[in-house]
Amino acid sequence: MKPERLSFPRTVGNTATVSDSEQTLLRRHAIDEMRKPDGIIRAHYASFNDWLQTVPPAQMKQKRDEAERLLRRLGITFAIYGESAGAERLIPFDLIPRIIPAKEWKILAAGLRQRVLALNAFLHDLYHGQEILKAGRIPAEMIFSNPQYRVEMQGINLPGGLYVHIAGLDVVHTGEGEFHILEDNLRTPSGVSYMLANRRMMTRLFPDLIRRHAIAPVEHYPELLLETLRSIAPAGVDEPTVALFTPGPYNSAYFEHTFLAQQMGIEVVEASDLFVRDNKVYMKTMEGPVRVDVLYRRIDEDFLDPLAFRSDSALGVPGLLSVYRAGGVTLTNAVGTGVADDKAIYAYVPEMIRFYLGKEPILKNVPTFQLRNPEERAYVLAHLSELVVKEVHGSGGYGMLIGPASSAKERDLFRQRILRNPESYIAQPTLSLSTCPTFVEQGIAPRHVDLRPFVLSGRTVHLVPGGLTRVALRDGSLVVNSSQGGGTKDTWVLEE
Numbered sequence: 001m002k003p004e005r006l007s008f009p010r011t012v013g014n015t016a017t018v019s020d021s022e023q024t025l026l027r028r029h030a031i032d033e034m035r036k037p038d039g040i041i042r043a044h045y046a047s048f049n050d051w052l053q054t055v056p057p058a059q060m061k062q063k064r065d066e067a068e069r070l071l072r073r074l075g076i077t078f079a080i081y082g083e084s085a086g087a088e089r090l091i092p093f094d095l096i097p098r099i100i101p102a103k104e105w106k107i108l109a110a111g112l113r114q115r116v117l118a119l120n121a122f123l124h125d126l127y128h129g130q131e132i133l134k135a136g137r138i139p140a141e142m143i144f145s146n147p148q149y150r151v152e153m154q155g156i157n158l159p160g161g162l163y164v165h166i167a168g169l170d171v172v173h174t175g176e177g178e179f180h181i182l183e184d185n186l187r188t189p190s191g192v193s194y195m196l197a198n199r200r201m202m203t204r205l206f207p208d209l210i211r212r213h214a215i216a217p218v219e220h221y222p223e224l225l226l227e228t229l230r231s232i233a234p235a236g237v238d239e240p241t242v243a244l245f246t247p248g249p250y251n252s253a254y255f256e257h258t259f260l261a262q263q264m265g266i267e268v269v270e271a272s273d274l275f276v277r278d279n280k281v282y283m284k285t286m287e288g289p290v291r292v293d294v295l296y297r298r299i300d301e302d303f304l305d306p307l308a309f310r311s312d313s314a315l316g317v318p319g320l321l322s323v324y325r326a327g328g329v330t331l332t333n334a335v336g337t338g339v340a341d342d343k344a345i346y347a348y349v350p351e352m353i354r355f356y357l358g359k360e361p362i363l364k365n366v367p368t369f370q371l372r373n374p375e376e377r378a379y380v381l382a383h384l385s386e387l388v389v390k391e392v393h394g395s396g397g398y399g400m401l402i403g404p405a406s407s408a409k410e411r412d413l414f415r416q417r418i419l420r421n422p423e424s425y426i427a428q429p430t431l432s433l434s435t436c437p438t439f440v441e442q443g444i445a446p447r448h449v450d451l452r453p454f455v456l457s458g459r460t461v462h463l464v465p466g467g468l469t470r471v472a473l474r475d476g477s478l479v480v481n482s483s484q485g486g487g488t489k490d491t492w493v494l495e496e
Contacts, residue, residue, distance in 0.1 A: 030432045030434055030446075031176060031432070032434070033098065033449075034436065034437050034446075044101040044494055047213060048097070048213070052096075060439055063206070064093075064095055066205065067095065067205060068090065070201065074197075076194070076197050076255060091194060091486075092473060092486075093201060094439055094471055094473075094488070095202075095205070095206075096437045096438055096489065097490040098449060098489050098490070098491050098492065100494070101494055102216075102493065105216075105466070107177075108171065108453070109463050109465070110362050111361070112169055112171075112363070112453055113463070114357065114361065115181065115363060116164060116169075116457055117457075117461070118353040118356050119164055119167070119184065119186065119340050119349065120162055120164050120457060121357070122352045123336065123339075124158075126339065127153045127156065127163075128155065135355065137348070137351050138352075145423070148336070148338030148339040149336065149339040150336035152325065153325075153334070153336040159233065159234065159330055160458070160459065162232060162457055163334040163336065163340075164334070164340070164457060165232060165333055165456065166189060166225070166455075166457075167186055167454065167457070168185040168191060168454050169181055169183070169184055169185065170451070171363070171453065172434070172450050173451070174431055180363070180364045180365065181349070182366060182431075182450065183341070183343070184340065185341055185452075186337045186338070187301075188297065188299070188333070189452070190252075190253040190256055190298075191452050191468040191470075192256070192260070192468065193255065195466070195467060195491065196218060196219065196222075196259075196263075197259075198488055198490040199219065213492065213494065216466070217464075217465075218464045218465065221464045224456055224462045224464065226242065226265075226266070227462075228458035228459075229242045229332060231458035231460075232294060232330050233330060234330055240294050241291060241293050242264070242293065242294040243261075243267045243269045243294075244298065245297040245299055246258075246268055246270060247298070247299045247303065248315070251298070251299075256298075266296075269292075271314070274317045275289075276317060276318065276323055277289075279322070279323055280323060281295070281317070293329060294330045295329060297332065297333075301335050304316045304321065305318060305319065305321040307319060307321070308321035308322070309321075321335065342392055343368075343391070343393070344392045344423075346365070347365065347370065349361075350365050366429070366431065368426050369387075370426060371423070371425045371426060376427075377418065381418065384411045384414065384415065385403045385406065386403050386429070387403045387428065387430065388401065388402055388403060389401040389418070389425055390427070392423070392424050393424070402430070433450060433472075433480075434449060435447055438473070440473065447472055447473060448471070448477070448480065449471045449472070449489070450480050451467050451468070451469050451470075452467050452468045453466065465493035466491035469488060469489040471486060471489055473486065
């Protein structure tokens with residue numbers, strides 16, 4: 001498969017430092033979501049802008065301080081791997097919401113549903129008939145050499161034929177009415193608790209502002225999530241018991257685990273709370289063992305079961321995979337979904353949509369070079385200073401080369417890595433992430449953002465309008481990852 005020809009504006013997708021000349025270039029190409037190129041306020045921001053003009057900076061600063069105190073009191077923090085055990089940080093919360101008009105959300109939502117439908121069809125096919133491989137639409141060697149392809153799942157029938165029950169797709173706004181999917185997060189996507197916390201924070205800080213806008217609600221997400229989890233219980237279970245399976249308090253997203261479980265009214269369990277008996281999974285309670293029908297796992301599958309995967313895992317439950325394969329418990333997301341959110345497989349999602357749904361993709365992919373291909377690798381090595389290079393299995397903004405912001409030494413280091421192990425890397429053109437107004441020390445200024453909407457797939461497909469907007473807080477930076485200093489905003493989808 002040939003990559004699509006590159007015709008993107010030259011900007012950076014995710015970087016820690018950007019030179020002055022590149023910052024100028026970025027601003028020239030990035031769409032400002034609040035203002036048109038002539039400086040006129042866009043219609044969907046008009047009412048908010050009118051309100052903003054009446055609020056003195058001192059009041060905004062006071063509200064920001066109040067928000068920080070509330071976040072600390074509520075314990076809305078996250079841990080960073082590599083830092084000392086137990087070290088936790090606040091994710092900076094920005095007071096200025098991102099506003100998406102109903103017309104744009106309608107297109108986005110349709111595209112997101114379409115994409116997740118195709119990804120689920122792909123995974124079911126991959127672990128059954130493999131028709132897409134037989135048709136030559138995706139190279140078979142890319143699947144069978146992928147460590148995330150789980151032979152243990154071959155031929156296993158799952159409730160509803162579903163593998164991805166909770167998807168977090170990263171979207172960037174790249175031009176007028178134009179969006180690109182940047183990544184498909186299909187294993188244990190996180191961040192939805194911050195979406196909910198941000199709306200609560202805005203409602204608490206600015207109740208009058210919230211009331212004067214027709215904002216689509218997000219507060220019912222936990223209800224939809226629980227409905228989705230219950231709908232995928234094993235056959236014959238009418239009143240399923242659902243529990244959230246966490247690796248424990250040292251996990252970077254532990255706050256989210258406990259928050260979501262509390263909102264759904266289900267138990268948070270660790271490996272020591274669970275055991276397998278008679279091909280069923282039980283959790284220990286004060287009243288005795290209780291059978292668990294659905295485990296919302298927030299633990300990597302390598303650690304799920306020491307008898308099946310990593311034998312040194314102290315986080316898993318011995319025998320869990322055996323029960324799962326026999327249909328005694330549902331795991332979500334399914335074991336083996338990682339093969340579909342691999343950055344190399346990402347390039348083929350448009351082809352999946354055409355193959356399984358017979359339609360053209362509504363949302364665009366970023367053109368992607370497969371560095372396992374000699375011709376494409378040669379092009380990338382000759383243009384490293386212009387491209388973003390990513391590890392196929394990397395995440396969190398780590399393991400990347402941002403060509404336009406890189407030094408010659410960094411490019412040489414990546415060149416050697418690519419030559420040693422080309423199949424572990426892909427490359428993409430740099431993108432012009434949109435900007436939104438953001439309250440920073442200097443006042444209100446544009447900052448780059450992305451969006452992670454969450455798609456729930458059970459008996460039906462659900463989305464709450466919007467998602468988690470992540471914002472790069474430093475001037476010129478495009479680092480939106482919370483682990484690297486990014487913040488978050490409330491996301492308002494306006495109702496029609």
